[in-house]
Every structure is written in C-alpha cells, then in structure tokens.
Amino acid sequence: MTERACQDCPLRPLPLFMAHSDEELALVQSLKKREQKLEAGATLIDEGQVDAPLFTLLQGWAFRFKTLSDGRRQILNFLLAGDFIGVQQKMGDGAAHGVVTLTDATFCVFHRDALWELHRRSPTMGFNITWLTAHEESMVDDTLLSVGRRSAEERIASLLILLFMAWPATKTIL
Numbered sequence: 160m161t162e163r164a165c166q167d168c169p170l171r172p173l174p175l176f177m178a179h180s181d182e183e184l185a186l187v188q189s190l191k192k193r194e195q196k197l198e199a200g201a202t203l204i205d206e207g208q209v210d211a212p213l214f215t216l217l218q219g220w221a222f223r224f225k226t227l228s229d230g231r232r233q234i235l236n237f238l239l240a241g242d243f244i245g246v247q248q249k250m251g252d253g254a255a256h257g258v259v260t261l262t263d264a265t266f267c268v269f270h271r272d273a274l275w276e277l278h279r280r281s282p283t284m285g286f287n288i289t290w291l292t293a294h295e296e297s298m299v300d301d302t303l304l305s306v307g308r309r310s311a312e313e314r315i316a317s318l319l320i321l322l323f324m325a326w327p328a329t330k331t332i333l
Contacts, residue, residue, distance in 0.1 A: 165191065199263050201264075202259050209253050213269040213273055218240055218264060218265040223258050
C-alpha cells in the first residue's frame with residue numbers, strides 16, 4: 160500500500176480541521192508509523208489490549224464498544240473520518256473498550272508515546288488534541304444522561320441528527 164504523506168491527507172482541506180504549519184506537519188509525519196487498512200467487521204483495538212497504538216481514522220466508519228457481562232456489546236460511539244482513537248487508554252493500562260470497523264477503513268497509526276512527543280514539541284497541537292478528547296468525552300456523557308429519558312425512536316432520531324451534523328465534514332472522503 161502506498162503511504163500518504165501527512166501534507167497530502169484528504170482530511171486537511173476540510174473546514175472542520177485547523178490549518179497547520181509545515182513544521183507541525185513534519186512533526187506529525189515523524190510520529191506516524193504507517194497506514195493500516197481493515198475490512199468491515201475487523202477489530203482495531205481489543206478490550207484489555209495493552210499498549211495499543213494511537214490511530215486517526217482516515218477513511219470509513221468504526222465504533223467503540225464495551226462488552227457486557229452476558230457477552231452483549233454496547234456501542235459507546237461511532238467513529239468517523241478524522242477521529243483520533245486510543246487516547247482514552249491510560250499509558251500501560253489495558254484498553255477499557257474495543258474498536259471495530261463498520262465499513263472498510265483506513266487508519267493512520269502512531270506510536271503509543273506520540274501524544275507525549277506532540278505535547279513536548281508542539282504544546283498548541285497537544286492542547287488541541289487534549290481538548291478534542293475531553294470534548295468527545297463530554298458528548299458521550301451528555302448522550303448517556305439523555306438516553307435514559309428518551310424512547311427508542313427518540314434515541315434513533317438523536318443518533319441520526321448527530322451523524323447528519325458530522326456528514327458535511329466527512330462526506331468527501333467516505
């Protein structure tokens with residue numbers, strides 16, 4: 160598979176993403192290990208996996224989930240192109256959730272310690288990643304709080320609205 164340079168990333172021109180300097184792009188490129196393609200239904204991160212790398216979903220859809228004690232899976236959220244994956248896992252701890260692809264998907268793979276290096280060498284980019292992760296967690300919390308009060312139809316409608324709102328930013332690369 161031909162590796163794409165970070166400066167040629169199809170996500171960069173989308174209005175959802177911030178512009179970065181040549182130095183910042185070079186930093187991200189230096190932290191990138193490779194690209195990885197997975198077919199629909201493939202596992203990217205196993206629950207309990209230790210030292211899973213960090214990923215950016217470049218193309219396709221995936222979901223984060225937890226397995227319940229009776230073996231059923233609860234989807235935590237859907238992942239779309241541009242989502243940063245794996246920050247929720249504490250360094251050295253096992254992953255608290257799994258990630259599976261819904262469609263064929265391509266991921267940029269980063270070393271597990273890339274986040275530390277990003278914070279060290281570009282505090283602004285490190286802060287932005289941290290803010291995005293906290294914002295995503297807040298969105299998940301808000302969804303969890305409202306789920307208990309919504310009917311099945313309202314939950315489906317809410318999910319469709321969230322996906323619709325994300326669609327303009329990602330439809331050109333899906």
